Amino acid sequence: MRINGPNGTTLGSPTANTRRTNSSGFALPDATPSAEVRPAVAPKAAANIDALLAMQGIEDPVERRKRSVQRGKGALDVLDDLKIGLLSGNLNASTVSRLRDAAANLKSTSGDPGLDAVLSEIELRVEVELAKAGQF
Template sequence: MRIDTTIRSTGIPGRAAAGKAGSAPAFVPAGMGGAARASAATPAMPMAGLDAILALQTVGDFRESRRRSVKRGASMLDALESIKADLLVGNVSADRLDALVGQLASMRERGEPDLDAVIDDIELRVRVELAKFGRFPPL
């Protein structure tokens, strides 16, 4: 593959432009021995800070945390519906009750106050139903 042209970024002149004839100042004060040296070039726009990147990552975590909380609440409600159906048949599965105890024992994330209040209500209802069957999960 052949490259015919190169594209150079413009903005900061290279060393060749700084040392050309006629680029020195026309007037130098008496106290200064020569031209003042130019400071190092700084980028025009600073790179995105680490704080901004971390803030963007927490937004993703917040959405993911909300999704997991909603999924946890929905699965507990589904389990309560299954227990209700089992009660109508007359046989409540011990495995289903153990699964509910396991869900309550697992740690859950807290983030959004309104969603946490709904999940707390669902967990309370699950605890009441488990207490009816003599199962008392730890608080």
């Protein structure tokens, strides 16, 4: 749509001032093959997959210590639940089951000798309580 003048559109031929040329101003360079042609190559594998898996398996000592502390706290919480259940006379089988699970989780080491000593004492107490309950 073309709008000319103040009154809107006008029908007619283009103005004489418009100059048309046959050249577009854009031209592609002559199609000459490039001197260097590279064959398609498959992408390279990202190093050795075994090395990547090994890197993922490396634990941060701080994280390992935090997880060990959480396992110890969890075991102590279950021991407290057992104590409350024994004192109230309502010992649940689920508490003994949780105690067994806590004992299994305490077997791993944290890498810190002091923490490992405390965790082994907690593990011993858990095993004693399981033996008292006749579940060990």
